[in-house]
Amino acid sequence: MDAQLKKGILDVCVLYAISKSESYGYKIISDLQGIIDISESTLYPILKRLESGGFLTTKTAEYSGRLRRYYKITPAGLKKLVSGRNDLLEINTIYKKLFK
16 A cells, blocks of 8 residues: 555544544554554554644553553544545545446
8 A cells, every 4th residue: 555545544543543532552553453453663653743743632641550641632633534534535436436
């Protein structure tokens, strides 16, 4: 798969997983299991990029004696999610027309 296309799809998937509720890395990977395969080494750069872009906020909290970083979607992140969803629907329409 084209790297840029996959990057966009992964961004949408991660934003979708976080849009339901505040989340953390391992839970995001678990929530996306069965939808798309994503590893920790792929997820954390995506989270950092989305946070840098203003699409996510983070907070750190202690959990079982360890610090855990929680991610929350911002209004800009919700807009990016809707835009990404619309892009995927358009790609799906094109795919169906080409290969039906």
